[in-house]
Amino acid sequence: MLRKSRAKPRDWYDIVYVVLRNDRQIDGAEAVLTAFGPVPQARTPLLDLRANFDDHACQGTTAYVEQVTLDDPDLDPTEAGADAMLAVRAFCSTLRDDA
Secondary structure, X not given: OOOOOOOOHHHHHHHHHHHHHOOOOOOHXXXXXXXHOOOHHHHXXXXXXXXXXXXXXXXXXXHHHHHXXXXXXXXXXXXXXXXXXXXXXXXXXXXXXXX
């Protein structure tokens, strides 16, 4: 059964949180590749993920910034957004060169 993505604001935050703070010695994308190898069918979800963090106005970036600054009001929103965008870009690029 194919599960449809919820794409709720908290989901965007959770994705970035895990990518930024995974507890492995290798980054999240490398962990995925180590565990599963290349996953060709992930192309569309990776492109979707990347598109939702393309800039500061995208829903993924804004959802992450809203939650992370709610959790820690001392964080700079612009810096938090940039961290999220860079983390997602690196994650997607590692899993798929053209993502």
